[in-house]
Amino acid sequence: MISVIIVGFLLILLIEASVSLVVVVPEDEIAGQVGSTVTLPCWIAPPQNAEGLEIRWYRPEHFNTPVLFYRDGKIQDIQEEHYRNRSSLGLRSAQSGGLKDGDVSLRLDKLTAQDEGVFHLYLKGDSTFDGQVMTLNITALGSIPVLSQRAVSGDKVNMSCRSSGWFPEPNVRWMSDDRRLLSPGQVSVSRAADGMFSVQSWTIVSPSDTQLISCLLALNTGQHREGRIDITDIISLEVTSGPWKALFIIFLICALLGLAAFIVYKYREKLTVKKPSEQPCEDGAMGNMREENVVLNINMEELRKDAVNITLDRETAHPGLMINKDLKIVRDASGYVQKNEGFPYELCVCGAQKFSSGRHYWEVDLAQNNFPPKDYWLIGVQKDGNCSSTDKSRLTPSDGFWFLCSDGANGFHTNTDPQITLSLSSRPERLGVLLDYDNARLSFYNAKHCQHLLTINTKFSGVLVPLFNPGVGDKSSLKILDVSVESPDSSQPLLGNYSEA
Incomplete structure (x- = not known):
């Protein structure tokens, strides 16, 4: 038992x-x-x-x-x-x-x-x-550091190094041209709502220390970004301009006074001419939108302080698009055939980044490999989750779309009601976009020539994402840039979403 x-x-x-x-x-x-x-x-x-x-x-x-x-x-x-x-x-x-x-x-x-x-x-x-x-x-590997001069005192230069989009917080090292570590300066670190880190560092250098100075940001994994600049040009400019500084200031004051007098003269001359009344464009929720004369000498460095690292969201891409591995370059697939005449409004892909407040700036390269600038493209923002359409009438601000479109020989236009058409003397090779969510503005710039092209005043709501459309038939791709430096052309192949219907 x-x-x-x-x-x-x-x-x-x-x-x-x-x-x-x-x-x-x-x-x-x-x-x-x-x-x-x-x-x-x-x-x-x-x-x-x-x-x-x-x-x-x-x-x-x-x-x-x-x-x-x-x-x-x-x-x-x-x-x-x-x-x-x-x-x-x-x-x-x-x-x-x-x-x-x-x-x-x-x-x-x-x-x-x-x-x-x-x-x-x-x-x-x-x-x-x-x-x-x-x-x-x-x-997360952040943007390539931007080096800039903040002040010059004698033969000393106060250099600034700025980069964003890091996780976790990176280490900062200043180095000479022979890779010697330089005396570290102050480091300021800020963290965005999405958890990503932005870093700014300062250090004092002189030509006796080094000719080239590098700012290197690195993660503990060994991944890093580096920016470099030659400081001798900065020093020589300051030294040679010293004896002429007073004369230059006097000349500048005289020039400004002359310019002011000319502007006053022109203004009074216009008052003597009877002009037809002009009504601002009103569009309900759109508010007032202005097509302004192109403004030169925009401070691009000031705009780029709000730069963000934009990547493409492959899951939102139309099947007729090809996107590279880095999610920075997009173009129409070689086998894609349009089903409708006119601009291919359906060939859209969204950015992976989402915005519901603040200022955010990015740039798009529209001419690569010695090809002329693209004839066809559409760039702007849309509400997160919206779907593109072949019907232009469905891509309106009231439906959550705001963009500038280049339609070949048909010129440049917005998607507003009434539509605004831009008359540009040359096609932009690099387009800058500033989304100022809190102040309800979307602005476009010719980044290469420091020109302001257009500002749309509107009312945003909800979460917005960048919007891109490379059009059909151009030799150049549409390429999102790291605006901190001149970005070389990527040699990586484009990976297609295209499938025959």
Whole structure:
């Protein structure tokens, strides 16, 4: 009798051991970049079918609002809002059989800085359970540093270095032309609402220290950006201009007085001529929109203080577009054929960055590889989530679209009612866009020639994203620039979304 009890007890232990859950994760921490996709690999060993299990991925202190919750054979609609439409069950390798093989990996799309940290997995069967913890490290490589002169005193130069879009906070190093470390200056760090860091640093140098000075920003992973400038030109300009400074100031004052007198004369002359009345363009929610004469000598450096690093969101791209790996260049696919005559308004792709306040500036290159500037393009902003259309009448400010369009021989126009047409002497090779959300303005600039082209006064609401359309048939692509430096042409191939309908 005792032997029977012992045998039964051993059988129970054997059965429980055979159905126990053992969850395995890699020993190394997982790393991902902002905007990319990452998989947190996790599986059951030995392999067993996990389709009938309860799978809960969650962040610390958020067990009841998980990143992903799978039960009863499907993903449940109980989720932390930050991960909605971004999390799914993934595959730890190309050979994985998914849930049938016990693969319970978590896939995260469109990574943000807030995703960094610990992720918990809780796996539960009818009578067994297990769990694991994984750490996700997030990085973001910021913009190329912009070096500029802030002040000159004798043979000393106060240099400034500025860069944005970093995660985590980068280290700053000043170096000479022979790669010697220079005495560090002050460093100012700010953090945006999305968790990304902006850095500005200062240092004092002279020609006796170095001819070339470099500012290098680096992450602990070894990824870095570097900007360089020759300071001898700055010093020589200050030295040679010294004896003539007083004379130059006197000349400048005289020139300004003469210019003021000329403006007053012209103004009085216009008052003697009867002009027809002009009515400002009113468009309900649009408010007043102005087509101004092109204004020269815009301070582009002041605009670029609000520069943001824009990348393309491949998921919003029309199938007839090709986008490069860096998500910076877009053009029409070679096999794409328009279904309707006129400008291809449907060939749109949105930027991955979203804005609901503040000032944001970016630039777009419209001429590469020694080709003439593009004839066809559409650039502006739209409400997040809106869909492009072949029908121009549906792309209006009231529907959440604001843009400037170049339509070949048909010229340049906006999408407002009434439509504003620009008369430009030459096609822009580089277009600057300033979104001033708080002051309800969208401005366009000829960035190469420092010209203001157009400002749209309107009323924004909700979340806005950049909007791009490269048109059809141009030799040049539409390329989003890092406005801090002249960007070389990318040699990376374009990856197409195009598929024949």
